[in-house]
Amino acid sequence: xxxxxxxxxxxxxxxxxxxxxxxxxxxxxxxxxxxxxxxxxxxxxxxxxxxxxxxxxxxxxxxxxxxxxxxxxxxxxxxxxxxxxxxxxxxxxxxxxxxxxxxxxxxxxxxxxxxxxxxxxxxxxxxxxxxxxxxxxxxxxxxxxxxxxxxxxxxxxxxxxxxxxxxxxxxxxxxxxxxxxxxxxxxxxxxxxxxxxxxxxxxxxxxxxxxxxxxxxxxxxxxxxxxxxxxxxxxxxxxxxxxxxxxxxxxxxxxxxxxxxxxxxxxxxxxxxxxxxxxxxxxxxxxxxxxxxxxxxxxxxxxxxxxxxxxxxxxxxxxxxxxxxxxxxxxxxxxxxxxxxxxxxxxxxxxxxxxxxxxxxxxxxxxxxxxxxxxxxxxxxxxxxxxxxxxxxxxxxxxxxxxxxxxxxxxxxx
Numbered sequence: 190x191x192x193x194x195x196x197x198x199x200x201x202x203x204x205x206x207x208x209x210x211x212x213x214x215x216x217x218x219x220x221x222x223x224x225x226x227x228x229x230x231x232x233x234x235x236x237x238x239x240x241x242x243x244x245x246x247x248x249x250x251x252x253x254x255x256x257x258x259x260x261x262x263x264x265x266x267x268x269x270x271x272x273x274x275x276x277x278x279x280x281x282x283x284x285x286x287x288x289x290x291x292x293x294x295x296x297x298x299x300x301x302x303x304x305x306x307x308x309x310x311x312x313x314x315x316x317x318x319x320x321x322x323x324x325x326x327x328x329x330x331x332x333x334x335x336x337x338x339x340x341x342x343x344x345x346x347x348x349x350x351x352x353x354x355x356x357x358x359x360x361x362x363x364x365x366x367x368x369x370x371x372x373x374x375x376x377x378x379x380x381x382x383x384x385x386x387x388x389x390x391x392x393x394x395x396x397x398x399x400x401x402x403x404x405x406x407x408x409x410x411x412x413x414x415x416x417x418x419x420x421x422x423x424x425x426x427x428x429x430x431x432x433x434x435x436x437x438x439x440x441x442x443x444x445x446x447x448x449x450x451x452x453x454x455x456x457x458x459x460x461x462x463x464x465x466x467x468x469x470x471x472x473x474x475x476x477x478x479x480x481x482x483x484x485x486x487x488x489x490x491x492x493x494x495x496x497x498x499x500x501x502x503x504x505x506x507x508x509x510x511x512x513x514x515x516x517x518x519x520x521x522x523x524x525x526x527x528x529x530x531x532x533x534x535x536x537x538x539x540x541x542x543x544x545x546x547x548x549x550x551x552x553x554x555x556x557x558x559x560x561x562x563x564x565x566x567x568x569x570x571x572x573x574x575x576x577x578x579x580x581x582x583x584x585x586x587x588x589x590x591x592x593x594x595x596x597x598x599x600x601x602x603x
Contacts, residue, residue: 222292226291226292226579228581228582229579229580229581229582230291230575230579231508231512231575231578231579231580233508234505234508234509234512234574234575234578235291235575237501237504237505237508238287238505238556238571238575240501241498241501241502241505241556241557242280242284242556242557244486244494244497244498244501244557245276245280245554245556245557245558246276246277246280247465247490248482248485248486248490248557248558249272249273249276249478249482249557249558249559250270250273250465251465251466251468251471251485251486251489251490252272252471252477252478252482252485252559253269253270253271253272253273253276253478253559254269254270254466255468255471255472255474255477255478255485256272256476256477256478256479256559257269257270257271257272258472259472259475259477272478272559275559275561276478276559276560276564279560279561279562279564279565280564282564282565283564283565283567283568283569284568286565286568286569286572287568287569287571287572287575288572289572290568290569290571290572290573290575290576291572291575291576291579292576293572293573293576294576295521295576295577295579297576298348298573298576298577299348299352299520299524299577301573302344302345302347302348302349302352302524302573303345303348303349303352305341305342305344305345306342306345306346306348306349309338309339309341309342309345310342310375310376310379312330312336312338312341312342313338313339313342313376313379313380314379315330315338316328316329316330316338316379316382316383317379317382317383320383321335327383328383328385334561334562335561335562336562337562337563337566339380339383339385339388340562340563340566340567341562341566341569342376343388343391343392343531343566343570344528344531344566344569344570344573346376346392346395346527347395347399347524347527347528347530347531347570348524348527348528348573348577349372350369350372350395350396350399350523350527351399351520351523351524351526351527352520352524353365353368353369353372354369354399354400354403354519354523355403355518355519355520355523357403357404358519365403366400369396369399369400373392373393373396376389376392377389377392377393377420380392386550387538387550387551387552388552391531391534391535391538391552393420394530394534395527395530395531395534398526398527398530399523399526399527399530402522402523402526403519403523447474447475447476447480447481447549448542448543448545448548448549449545450470450473450474450475450481451474451481451483451484451542451543451545452484452543452544452545453470454468454470454471454473454474454481454484454485454487454488455483455484455487455488455492455495455543455544456487456492457469457470457487457488458487458488458489458490458491458492459491459492460491460492460493461491461493462487462488462489462490462491462492462494463488463489464489465489465490466489467489468485468488468489470488471484471485471488471489476551478558478559479553479558479559479560480539480542480551480552480553480558481543482553482554482557482558482559483495483498483539483540483543483554483557484543486498486557487543498540498557499540502532502533502536502537505529505532505533506529506532506533509525509526509529509574509578510526510529512525512578512580513525513526513578521577521578524573524577525574525577525578528570528571528573528574528577529574531570532555532556532567532570532571532574535552535553535554535555536554536555538550538552539552539553539554539555539558540554555567556568556571
């Protein structure tokens with residue numbers, strides 16, 4: 190019969206004790222990781238973003254009855270809070286995605302953005318072939334849930350473009366501008382196949398801001414500006430939908446236009462608003478929970494809340510720029526600026542449309558409007574922004590001047 194040697198105290202493993210020690214080390218490591226994250230994250234920026242999302246929750250609750258009643262039919266009746274409940278679910282997922290992305294180291298966030306960009310470019314190419322068509326536009330892929338590749342491409346585009354433009358720090362002879370022009374042309378062409386002129390303008394604006402910030406010469410800036418004007422003219426001549434919207438905007442439109450209805454709804458509540466669920470003009474407003482949610486906020490919560498929203502977006506932009514003043518890494522400067530320009534640009538286009546100061550465009554108010562996968566995409570972009578702007582508060586930095594980059598570029602051409 191086999192025998193086993195006796196256990197000697199202090200020698201050999203104690204399974205229960207080792208398990209307890211492993212759990213204790215795991216908890217200690219998790220606390221340490223959270224401490225590092227909390228120390229490096231821009232807590233002011235995080236607070237501003239969460240404040241915008243909180244306003245968005247209340248805004249979707251106000252707009253949900255109008256959209257639910259408008260979309261209800263005899264066969265399918267939607268509860269007044271249908272979109273509000275769905276928004277809470279998507280917002281919860283978005284928050285998890287945002288916090289998870291913000292925990293990534295800067296290099297990991299860059300790699301994730303590049304991989305995501307490549308995947309979404311493939312998805313964007315598939316949209317004209319197998320995409321779902323809604324309201325005359327083919328922009329979505331049906332993968333069990335409705336996925337709009339262009340929404341997830343937005344943060345990836347800013348990160349990938351910043352990565353390419355930052356190559357010039359290592360080697361000024363790399364034709365980063367030409368490469369970026371090719372990428373922008375590819376993205377713009379795929380978007381116009383859907384067609385999605387508004388997103389094309391937003392992508393082109395982010396591209397222009399990053400190229401300008403990377404130290405491009407004045408001559409190239411002029412060429413890029415001329416090409417942009419030529420593209421706008423060609424779109425006006427060749428794209429009927431864009432031409433009709435621009436003509437309606439310049440001609441003043443009629444009382445039945447969406448933009449006119451939005452402006453009337455926005456001003457109906459005055460400075461103090463009519464109160465939650467007491468607005469009536471929103472009931473005639475199409476897409477009250479998405480494109481025209483800013484007008485619903487004006488009617489039910491008042492113009493002062495609209496002013497607060499504008500100030501919050503401005504505060505986010507200024508906060509990021511202040512964070513970058515002492516940044517010495519070109520990729521960080523470009524990526525954070527691109528993500529911020531994207532968020533701020535989309536916000537102010539939506540607001541200007543509601544104020545009847547910009548042609549009608551199906552573009553949501555970021556972090557406020559109802560959205561499914563688009564909410565997750567926006568939160569992912571914000572998470573990348575928080576990750577890229579993380580900074581050890583005990584390390585001092587020397588600021589990076591675009592003028593130095595321009596001097597390098599000039600020297601390389603010589």
